[in-house]
Amino acid sequence: MRLPYNFVDRNDGNDAPMPTYLVTGNAGFIGFHTARTLLERGVGVVGIDVVNDYYDPALKEARLRELEATAARTGTPYTFYRADLAEREVLETCFAAHRFDAVIHLAAQAGVRYSLENPRAYVRSNIDAFVNVLECCRAADPHPHLVYASTSSVYGANTRLPFSEHQPADHPLQFYAATKRANELMAHAYSHLFGIPTTGVRFFTVYGPWGRPDMALFIFTRKILAGEPIPLFNEGRHTRDFTYVEDIVEGVLRLAAKPAEPDPNWSGDAPDPQSSRAPWRIYNIGASRPVPLIDYVEALEEALGKKAKREYLPLQPGDVPDTYADTSELEAAVGYRPKTSVREGIAKFVAWYLDYYGRE
Structure with missing residues (x-):
């Protein structure tokens, strides 16, 4: 039974078993929102997260409490494993105990600049852990649909805008992006060899309530309230395709309900980077409305x-000057395009921030 992306009525007389999704990284920003939305739609969730200290663990614990409260309020099954996905045995135990309709793999070591300081953390969290997820999906019968997070950063040195999945993405500008591109290629190998349906989703600058404290919106808000200057890299001249987190989740869940299939028109003579003869796909999820950082x-x-006090700084190593998502493939596949404006999304973030932290 696959998840319809609209509300699931568990009292409709249908005897089919409740679908269950594995959401890795469910104490993280996007993973938390994904798990909460599934629970609200009546879909059972199994979550796995190591809850490390890359940023404030108290925020992650608060997200986990919110998920427990949502599960209790909705009466939807929810199980949580506090574990490191790089440790194979725990993941194997989880797969042995549950049958998953889909696996939404959002656990990863995030952050562009941190990858310059600690690349080995990215190998463990983004490479070793991903192999374990692939192996568990391979062993499961039937294979669940694996949807995994990639990033707009894989476009790297590409300058042709908007970024399209049909463009090559082989010139990453930081190690973080290289590990996510590696995930896409590893998934293709498993789709080709073992018939596992895999879908990679390239996220574009996600923001919103319960966000990560190391991201620009969080940093700017804290500094503005404290009367401190905010750092504007590249003199504030670059643009980003800022995408509200609930729009990201909607796109992910619609794609999760549509397992990847082989592309009958794919040709090795002119290989399309977005699809394959294997059940493998890549999709952008972005607002498709690039906004200047100053706006x-x-x-x-x-x-x-x-008002903010502004500190203008040069472009940082590894940063991409501009991002802009072509979402035509997402729209064609699931009839969805992100819709939340930056002003609407930021207002929702600020309301959450002031409620959670107060005016520090």
Whole structure:
């Protein structure tokens, strides 16, 4: 039974078993929102997260409490494993105890700049752990649909905008992006060899409530409230395809309900980077509305009712000047396009931030 992306009525007289999804990284930003939405739609969730200290573990623990409360309120089954996906045995135990309709793999070591400081953390979390997920999906019968997080950063040195999945993505500008591109290629090998349906989703600058403290919106909000200058790299001139987290989740869940299939038109003479003869696909999920960083800051000032002190800095190593998602493949596949405007999304973030932290 596959998840319809709209509300699941568990009292409709249907005797089919409740679908169950594995969500890795469910104490993280996007993983938390994904798991909570599934629980609210009546879909059983099994979550796995190591809950490390890359950023404030208290925020991750608060997300986990919110998931427990959502499960209790909705009466939807929810199981949580506090474990490191790089440890194979724990994941194997999880797969032995549950049958998954889909695996949504969102656990990863995130952060572009941190990958310059600690690349080995990315090998463990983004490579070793991904192999374990692939192996468990391979061993499961039937194979669940594996949907996994990639990133717009894989476009790297590409400058042709908007970024399309049909463009090559073989020139990453930081090690983080290289590990996510490796995930896409590893997934293709398993789809080709073992028939596992895999879908990679390239996220574009995700923001929203319960976000990561190391991301720009969080940093800007904290500094503006404290009266401190905010750092604007590249002199604030670059643009980003800022995408609200609930729009990301909607796209992920619609794709999860549509297992990847072989492309009958794919040709090795002119290989399309977006599809394959194997059951493998790549999709962008972005707002498809690039916004100058200065406009983003102005929307935040408006929501906070306070002006920012600005510190203009040069472009940082590994940063991409501009991002812009072509979402035509997402729209063709599942009839969806992200819709939340930056001003609307930032206002929702600020409301959450002030409720959670107060005006520090």
